[in-house]
Amino acid sequence: MKRLRRLIPGVDQKLLLKDAGKIMPDPARRAFLRGGLSLGALTMLTGCDIVDSISAEKVLRKVSEFNDGVQAWLFDPNQLALTHPKSAITKPFPFNAYYALEDAPDIDGKDYRFEVGGLVQSTKPWTLDELYALPQETQITRHICVEGWSAIGSWTGVRLSEFLRRVGADTRAKYVWFQCAEGYSTTIDMPTALHPQTQLTFKFGDEILPRAYGYPMKCRMPTKLGFKNPKYIIAMHVTNKDLGGYWENQGYNWFSGL
Amino acid sequence: MTATTIGAQDRSRPVIHPVWVRITHWINAVAVLIMIMSGWQIYNASPLFAFSFSPSITLGGWLAGALLWHFAAMWLFVVNGLIYVALGIVTGRFRRKLLPISSYDLFATVRDASRFRLSHDDLSVYNAVQKLLYLGVIVAGFVVALSGLALWKPVQLQTLTAIFGGYDATRYVHFFAMATIVGFLVIHVVLALVVPKSLRAMITGR
Numbered sequence: 001m002k003r004l005r006r007l008i009p010g011v012d013q014k015l016l017l018k019d020a021g022k023i024m025p026d027p028a029r030r031a032f033l034r035g036g037l038s039l040g041a042l043t044m045l046t047g048c049d050i051v052d053s054i055s056a057e058k059v060l061r062k063v064s065e066f067n068d069g070v071q072a073w074l075f076d077p078n079q080l081a082l083t084h085p086k087s088a089i090t091k092p093f094p095f096n097a098y099y100a101l102e103d104a105p106d107i108d109g110k111d112y113r114f115e116v117g118g119l120v121q122s123t124k125p126w127t128l129d130e131l132y133a134l135p136q137e138t139q140i141t142r143h144i145c146v147e148g149w150s151a152i153g154s155w156t157g158v159r160l161s162e163f164l165r166r167v168g169a170d171t172r173a174k175y176v177w178f179q180c181a182e183g184y185s186t187t188i189d190m191p192t193a194l195h196p197q198t199q200l201t202f203k204f205g206d207e208i209l210p211r212a213y214g215y216p217m218k219c220r221m222p223t224k225l226g227f228k229n230p231k232y233i234i235a236m237h238v239t240n241k242d243l244g245g246y247w248e249n250q251g252y253n254w255f256s257g258l
Numbered sequence: 259m260t261a262t263t264i265g266a267q268d269r270s271r272p273v274i275h276p277v278w279v280r281i282t283h284w285i286n287a288v289a290v291l292i293m294i295m296s297g298w299q300i301y302n303a304s305p306l307f308a309f310s311f312s313p314s315i316t317l318g319g320w321l322a323g324a325l326l327w328h329f330a331a332m333w334l335f336v337v338n339g340l341i342y343v344a345l346g347i348v349t350g351r352f353r354r355k356l357l358p359i360s361s362y363d364l365f366a367t368v369r370d371a372s373r374f375r376l377s378h379d380d381l382s383v384y385n386a387v388q389k390l391l392y393l394g395v396i397v398a399g400f401v402v403a404l405s406g407l408a409l410w411k412p413v414q415l416q417t418l419t420a421i422f423g424g425y426d427a428t429r430y431v432h433f434f435a436m437a438t439i440v441g442f443l444v445i446h447v448v449l450a451l452v453v454p455k456s457l458r459a460m461i462t463g464r
Binding site for chain 1: 300301303304321322323325326327329330333411412413414416425426429
């Protein structure tokens with residue numbers, strides 16, 4: 001990840017450091033591993049060949065990868081998330097991140113350039129005005145957090161599939177990777193990237209996307225858990241290599257589809 | 259009790275629980291414990307009520323760990339549960355053991371129990387309360403699995419989520435199905451300890 005971060009201008013180094021310190025607290029980490037040790041009996045039942053070097057955590061992560069495959073198989077590219085009336089919008093819509101709102105990236109729209117890379121024909125950076133000129137649509141959908149809560153919001157922007165078409169992306173590639181201003185990142189599968197409700201979002205409700213919700217641009221995917229919907233996006237790569245993500249690398253399920 | 263005396267006594271008693279019941283029972287015990295304890299940790303990330311579960315009785319250490327456990331043990335719970343239910347139906351065990359439940363029997367069992375005159379002489383025959391509890395917990399198992407599926411895939415399986423009343427309502431259904439199972443477990447474990455030969459039967463079969 002370090003190498004990739006260096007490629008991206010404008011990443012806040014101070015926030016990156018904060019990031020590193022935010023990795024799960026020690027006692028919790030130990031409890032997780034302790035829970036892992038008692039998995040012995042369970043793994044025997046599943047017929048895994050238990051060698052000392054294979055920890056329970058590795059077994060659990062393998063099952064999580066298996067679940068990625070199951071979810072990709074379950075994913076129907078034509079199945080739309082339910083849409084709701086304006087009256088159903090949750091007010092106030094929650095701000096949620098691993099940092100406080102005052103630490104959220106504060107991006108100057110005039111200097112903003114959206115970098116596009118990887119398996120695309122045009123790597124020309126995009127200004128906000130160029131992005132705003134793209135055809136837009138609005139969706140009122142339910143945002144579901146991995147923590148369990150949910151909230152309905154209104155998002156307006158361009159279909160990611162339309163944007164991918166315009167940059168000449170190779171949509172046979174497996175992944176789309178997003179880099180965010182604070183160092184956050186996530187990788188999604190191409191079928192989700194091409195889903196009609198997957199959107200590069202510029203507006204929340206009737207207003208330009210506020211700082212709390214990802215100014216100047218987020219990627220809204222009502223078919224994925226909230227943490228797979230990156231905010232403050234500054235770069236995107238079309239790739240055949242899974243470049244992981246901030247939470248995914250710490251053990252959250254990679255696919256996290258709904 | 260030594261191994262030889264168990265063996266001698268065992269041969270003189272009929273088999274109460276065939277081997278498939280015992281295997282699926284204990285696999286289910288492990289799976290359900292993991293599901294409940296990791297589920298409590300997941301609940302703590304965004305509690306539905308004004309309480310949280312003590313970390314001392316949760317599994318996973320933090321949300322991601324709990325989710326890894328939950329979404330691994332779900333396979334064990336569902337696959338093992340389906341095998342159990344299929345065999346219960348195919349072998350006729352459910353029909354023989356759990357049906358019918360008459361209101362007269364139910365009344366008589368409650369009356370006997372309140373006078374501490376409940377008979378445990380024949381472990382192979384369930385009284386009406388046992389039948390009701392065992393059938394009830396199987397139903398709760400279905401509800402917990404289906405509501406869990408509806409929470410996991412509220413877009414792909416949105417019809418299922420809608421049947422439970424939408425995403426937020428499904429969280430409550432999932433919680434109360436869990437609470438029902440926990441309630442059953444408390445009674446189940448206490449009674450197994452009060453009547454130890456029932457525990458022995460679930461291990462040796464007799």
